[in-house]
Amino acid sequence: MKKNKLVLAAKILAVVIICLIAFVGIYVQKANKMENVVKDYKLGKDLEGYREFTLKISDAYKVLDSDGNEVGNTDTYDDNSISSNKYTKSEEKVNSKDSLTAENYEKSKEIIEKRLKSFGVKDYNISLDKSTGEIYLQIPENSDTDKIVSNITELGTIELKDSEDNSKVYLTSSNFEKAKTLYNRTSSGTVVYLELQFNKDGKNTLKNLSENDYKTLENTNNTTSDSNTTSENTNESSNKSSENNTDESSEDTTNTTSEETKDNSKNAEDASNESSEDSSDNSSKKSETQKKVTLYISGNQIISTSFDDVIENGAIDLSMSQASTDEKAVSDSLQSASTIANILNNGELPLTYNVDENQYVKTDITTNSVKIALTIVGVIIAIGFVYLIIKFKLKGVLALISYICFIALATLLLRYTNVEISLSAIVAGIIIAILNYLFNFKMLKIDVQDKKEYNKTYLQLLMNLLPIYAISIIFCFISWTVLSDFGMVMFWGITLIAIYNRLITKHIVD
Amino acid sequence: MKLKNIIYIIICLIIVAGIVVWKTAGFNMELQYSSxxxxxxxxxxxxxxxxxxxxxxxxxxxxxxxxxxxxxxxxxxxxxxxxxxxxxxxxxxxxxxxxxxxxxxxxxxxxxxxxxxxxxxxxxxxxxxxxPFTRVKDVIKPYILPGIITLVLVTMYFTIRFRRLGYKKIFAKTLIVPVVAETLMFSIIAITRIPFGRIAITLGIALYLMTIFVLTNKFENERIKILEELENNN
CATH class of the missing domain: 3.30.70 (Alpha-Beta Plaits)
Structure with missing residues (x-):
């Protein structure tokens, strides 16, 4: 009898300790400050905050170079830079009046939504003002948010033009099929590629270009080596851009890569010129006759090149980095390539947009209102336990103690399994609390010491939970935070109900 | 039986009224989703x-x-x-x-x-x-496919596990009950002008799971009864 009392006291003490850890925490002194070492909750967009921004239709004018080729718009070039570069401001707007239609607004919204999904945004609120074309967005705040915001308005166009005569457009977005990210491991490191795959027409055009006009001239060794240099410089620039992105994660990955590549293309051209000066006049003349194509992505010049080999498969592979063994650099290059691929694969924006009113907004749901909701649920469950105590006396009290310990363990589990706590997670938590109450109620009704009966009832209860357990697992894999958070809490909750009641509640009530 | 019929009639009336309100006045959207x-x-x-x-x-x-x-x-x-x-x-x-x-x-x-x-x-x-406001269509879009997938899987599971109860009955009940429960909840939200938004959606998911749980319990109890009857007969 005395031993039983001691065991019970030990069990209750264990419960109290678990509850203290979960509800109060473990405080240790760190730099003259008491700090809770128990992991904190990871709050979701609903309870923490989100980034909100508006995409406004650009009112900019096109900016042209001395040859009349479009080089940008007045959003990116101010009057000073236009005059210093000897560019001219066109009378034509980037978004013509005819393009400002409800159809294009809707199409832009759809493409933006697709891009958000491919960027891995798991919760967003998007709305469109059909009269102005403005798109309002709310997305979760995390380390990728700045990158998403800066890339979301990329046009997603792809063009292959003659490098000298921009009126000669060989491939456009209509010829584009898909883009994918590839990498190749060599002895000197990993090289990341962006593969641009073109459709049947594009394939034929590429084959034709690569075996005729734009084939690298065989007898111009210097040019060929220059062409290789171009490629190397491009790689180097991509590598540099990766490093830049590491330092300043908020930078526009796409632009950085393309712009620096563009600069290096220029460098390569300079290098080509220099080497041409050094070589004989004859080879210089030959190098001048080498025709090149220029690839533009979202209006940014990516690379100017000729073709060493005939392209039979309709794909252009762009190296995004120099061979590297640095995992971080490779990962950054992969991310850059995948961002460009995602933009291209989701289609071309029919209109040019600008990001406006970009800011972080804290949630309107206060901790106080969550506490009130949880208190109400707590009171309802407490009433339920009053009933259990009246009905089952001591067993009811022990079940209550076990129940509190269950809640404490569940909160610890959710913290250490990194489950994001959102509104849906809280509701799922309430369902788990109700299910565990029902589980306890059924178990109290039977004789726990009768093993056969206990096992039968336990199995029966688990079978009843099986369908919602399966649904929860499916929800966990849905890339939509509301569902995945709900699924995660349900999954861990039901798992805990099954294990905890078998191992702990049974022995406490026993 | 009479009470059951009255309940069914009330449910039908609420759903019809809800659809009428939704078609004429729409939902009273939560501020985060409204204009x-x-x-x-x-x-x-x-x-x-x-x-x-x-x-x-x-x-x-x-x-x-x-x-x-x-x-x-x-x-x-x-x-x-x-x-x-x-x-x-x-x-x-x-x-x-x-x-x-x-x-x-x-x-x-x-x-x-x-x-x-x-x-x-x-x-x-x-x-x-x-x-601008967010369309109801855009708000509920992410939940439709997961809802259909899970409902189909649960229906298949129920039809197999509770086949003794009559697969047609199980099939129909599993498909109809959750859909009616959701429609009823959103009809009440539309009629009472409770804001439709994050909380309503989450409650919709919770109701869906609870409906499946209640159905499982109900079918499981009926299955046990039949098995016990069979045992007794033997």
Whole structure:
């Protein structure tokens, strides 16, 4: 009898300790400050905050170079830079009046939504003002948010033009099929590629270009080596851009890569010129006759090149980095390539947009209102336990103690399994609390010491939970935070109900 | 049996009424999803959200609004309201200036009076931004496919596990009950004009799971009964 009392006291003490850890925490002194070492909750967009921004239709004018080729718009070039570069401001707007239609607004919204999904945004609120074309967005705040915001308005166009005569457009977005990210491991490191795959027409055009006009001239060794240099410089620039992105994660990955590549293309051209000066006049003349194509992505010049080999498969592979063994650099290059691929694969924006009113907004749901909701649920469950105590006396009290310990363990589990706590997670938590109450109620009704009966009832209860357990697992894999958070809490909750009641509640009530 | 029929009739009436309300007036969307007006106010010293709520409430009256801190420095707020006129905005700005700048100027000893007036927000500097509404279709879109997938899987499981109860009955009940329960809940939300938004959606998911749980219990009990009857007969 005395031993039983001691065991019970030990069990209750264990419960109290678990509850203290979960509800109060473990405080240790760190730099003259008491700090809770128990992991904190990871709050979701609903309870923490989100980034909100508006995409406004650009009112900019096109900016042209001395040859009349479009080089940008007045959003990116101010009057000073236009005059210093000897560019001219066109009378034509980037978004013509005819393009400002409800159809294009809707199409832009759809493409933006697709891009958000491919960027891995798991919760967003998007709305469109059909009269102005403005798109309002709310997305979760995390380390990728700045990158998403800066890339979301990329046009997603792809063009292959003659490098000298921009009126000669060989491939456009209509010829584009898909883009994918590839990498190749060599002895000197990993090289990341962006593969641009073109459709049947594009394939034929590429084959034709690569075996005729734009084939690298065989007898111009210097040019060929220059062409290789171009490629190397491009790689180097991509590598540099990766490093830049590491330092300043908020930078526009796409632009950085393309712009620096563009600069290096220029460098390569300079290098080509220099080497041409050094070589004989004859080879210089030959190098001048080498025709090149220029690839533009979202209006940014990516690379100017000729073709060493005939392209039979309709794909252009762009190296995004120099061979590297640095995992971080490779990962950054992969991310850059995948961002460009995602933009291209989701289609071309029919209109040019600008990001406006970009800011972080804290949630309107206060901790106080969550506490009130949880208190109400707590009171309802407490009433339920009053009933259990009246009905089952001591067993009811022990079940209550076990129940509190269950809640404490569940909160610890959710913290250490990194489950994001959102509104849906809280509701799922309430369902788990109700299910565990029902589980306890059924178990109290039977004789726990009768093993056969206990096992039968336990199995029966688990079978009843099986369908919602399966649904929860499916929800966990849905890339939509509301569902995945709900699924995660349900999954861990039901798992805990099954294990905890078998191992702990049974022995406490026993 | 009679009571059951009455309940069915009431459910049907509620659903029909809900559909009529939804088709004619739509849902009463939560402010986060409805067409709204937004202004932002900032100062240098920090803003107390409860003060702003109080002053906005005085100006806007019964109009729905929310006040949210902007960025992490505690000196900027976003006021989002169902509707806001220029006069109301000016009135909020004036109250804001009274609250935060007149007090500041008195504390800032006797430097120059111009300095404190410089800090005040000018009505013209604050622009009302119109935010478009989010379509109900866009709000519920992410839940449709997962809902269908899980319902199909659960129906298949139930039809196999509870085949003794009659697979046609199980099949029909599993498909109909969750759909009716969801429709009923959203009809009530439409009729009672409870805001449709984050909480309503989450409650919809919870109701779906609870319906499946109740159905499982019901079918399991019926299955046990049949098995026991069979055992007794043998």
């Amino acid at each position: 709204r007006k937004q202004i932002e106010l900032t100062n240098k010293t920090g803003i107390e959200i409860s003060d702003i709520k109080k002053m906005v409430s005085e100006v806007l009256g019964n109009t729905r609004f929310i006040v949210q801190p902007v960025e992490t420095f505690g000196n900027a707020v976003s006021i989002v309201a169902e509707d806001m006129t220029e006069e109301q905005k000016n009135s909020i700005v004036e109250k804001f200036n009274e609250k935060y700048y007149s007090e500041d100027s008195s504390e800032e000893d006797k430097e120059s009076s111009d300095k404190s007036s410089d800090k005040k927000i000018d009505n013209d500097d604050i622009k009302i931004v119109s935010i």
